[in-house]
Amino acid sequence: MRAIVHDVYGTPDVLRLDEIDQPVPGRGEVLLRVRAAGVDQGVWHLMAGMPYAIRAAGFGLRAPKRRVRGLDVAGRVEAVGPDVTRFRPGDEVYGTCTGSFAQYACAKEEELAPRPARLTPEQAAVVTISGCTALQALRAGRLKSGGRVLVIGASGGVGTYAVQLAKALGAAHVTGVCSASKADLVRSLGADEVVDYACEDPTDGVHRYDLVLDIAGNRPLHRLRRALTPRGTLVMVGGETDGRWLGGYHRQLWALLLSPFVRQQLRGLASTPNPEDLRALGEFIESGSLTPALDRTYPLAEVPDAVRRLRSGHARGKIAISL
CATH class of the missing domain: 3.90.180.10 (Medium-chain alcohol dehydrogenases, catalytic domain)
Known part of the structure; x- marks a missing residue:
């Protein structure tokens, strides 16, 4: 073959x-x-x-x-x-x-x-892989109905699922971060607001979110925390840096060490597809809320x-x- x-x-x-x-x-x-x-x-x-x-x-x-x-x-x-x-x-x-x-x-x-x-x-x-990752990230972030969610990397593989699933799970407001050329895609997925990262820093602290998903990013932890409410949750999914040994995962290790000492929840995600989440994704797909x-x-x-x-x-x- x-x-x-x-x-x-x-x-x-x-x-x-x-x-x-x-x-x-x-x-x-x-x-x-x-x-x-x-x-x-x-x-x-x-x-x-x-x-x-x-x-x-x-x-x-x-x-x-x-x-x-x-x-x-x-x-x-x-x-x-x-x-x-x-x-x-x-x-x-x-x-x-x-x-x-x-x-x-x-x-x-x-x-x-x-x-x-x-x-x-x-x-x-x-x-399967990207959809399960997005679903597990939202669960790890304890997304609640009516919450405000920021998805950094909203036009990528995991991000496109995260935007749709956040809305399907009851988020009141979803902001997607991407390049200007992909803003139309992210809006079509249901994002209430789209931020062009080349023109605006979504972590400048002007707007605060109950949940921030940083997908394959490289922003420092202290900047990501500025986008959180005082008791908000940050979930970092992967990380793409030039680090030869850990890549971007050093941020997740630092978040694990810091989280017990602050009111905000700082988490890294190591996702694994499983039958239960695959069935859940199938239900979202069949209902038309996920494509x-x-x-x-x-x-x-x-x-x-x-x-x-x-x-x-x-x-x-x-x-x-x-x-």
Whole structure:
């Protein structure tokens, strides 16, 4: 089968299209004929092996342990392994797996759900990781009905879900921060106000919020706190800096140390997709309150270009790979 593989860490140039053996589903797994896959920041981190903490976490110190990248997936069940009870061949599903940048991939039964009828395979393939991250961030922030929410990075993969979910969960006012070229997208997602970060500092303290989501940002902690109410909550989701060892996660460590000594709640988020949140996202999707914002779709052979667009910061929402 065809798959995107890499044998060394590096830039998108290390990714290449190759012929490899088709996987065989094990106990509790299903074999998927992949119809679409999602591209997220985790793909880049695992491809580049950066920050180095990723390598130390078990993904391979000198070279990647797994050759095929890709986590988000939508596809058709081709075969099932022993003990699989929820799915059978022919079912259309979505969720996560290991190695979705391939014609076929194996996924654990509990990491999949029936694909919502409202979504195309490409739309479904970009839901799980970013959607679960946004949902978990809002829960970690203890979002209450009637609260004011600031989403920094509102036009990105996680941010586009966070804006919609905040409104669906009862936020009275959602402010999205993005570039001027993406303001129309963020407004279309339901944001009550959009701030162009090039013209206005959303953390200058003029406006205060009950919950601030800082998604893949690099603003210092003291500036983010200025945007909070006296008992507001900050949730930092990832972080994109040049740090070779921890990337932007040093801010989350500092927040963990500082939070017990201040009235505001300062939290980092290490999200993990799970079946309960996937089902919850499916309900929001079926009700019409959540729709994936799909930027572009690329064929399998152009995964390197898709990763480059993701890292360029030009994407308006999510990027999908179509097979």
